[in-house]
Amino acid sequence: MLGENHALMYEYPEHKEKIQQLKQSDEAFAQMAKEYHDxxxxxxxLEVNGVPTSDQHFVELKARRVSLKDQLHQRLMNGA
Known part of the structure; x- marks a missing residue:
C-alpha cells in the first residue's frame, strides 16, 4: 500500500518496550533503527508525493529497508 507507515512500533507493537530498551542500551540497534526510520x-x-525517481533507486531503498527490518527483528528475538 502506498504511503503506509512501516515504523518499528507499528510493525512490532508487541515488542514496543523492548524496542525502546534496545534503542537506549544497544548502540548498533539504535543506529539500525534510525536508518530504518529514515x-x-x-x-x-516518494510514494505519497509522487516524487520522480528511478525504479532501480526505489527498489534499492525498499530492499535496504527490508534488510534492516530483518536484522532488527532478529536482534529483537535474540535480545542482542
Missing part, C-alpha cells in the same frame, strides 16, 4: 520516511515521501 528510509521508511524517505520511501513514504
Amino acid at each position: 528510509l521508511d520516511h524517505q520511501i513514504r515521501g
Whole structure:
C-alpha cells in the first residue's frame, strides 16, 4: 500500500518496550533503527508525493529497508 507507515512500533507493537530498551542500551540497534526510520520516511515521501525517481533507486531503498527490518527483528528475538 502506498504511503503506509512501516515504523518499528507499528510493525512490532508487541515488542514496543523492548524496542525502546534496545534503542537506549544497544548502540548498533539504535543506529539500525534510525536508518530504518529514515528510509521508511524517505520511501513514504516518494510514494505519497509522487516524487520522480528511478525504479532501480526505489527498489534499492525498499530492499535496504527490508534488510534492516530483518536484522532488527532478529536482534529483537535474540535480545542482542
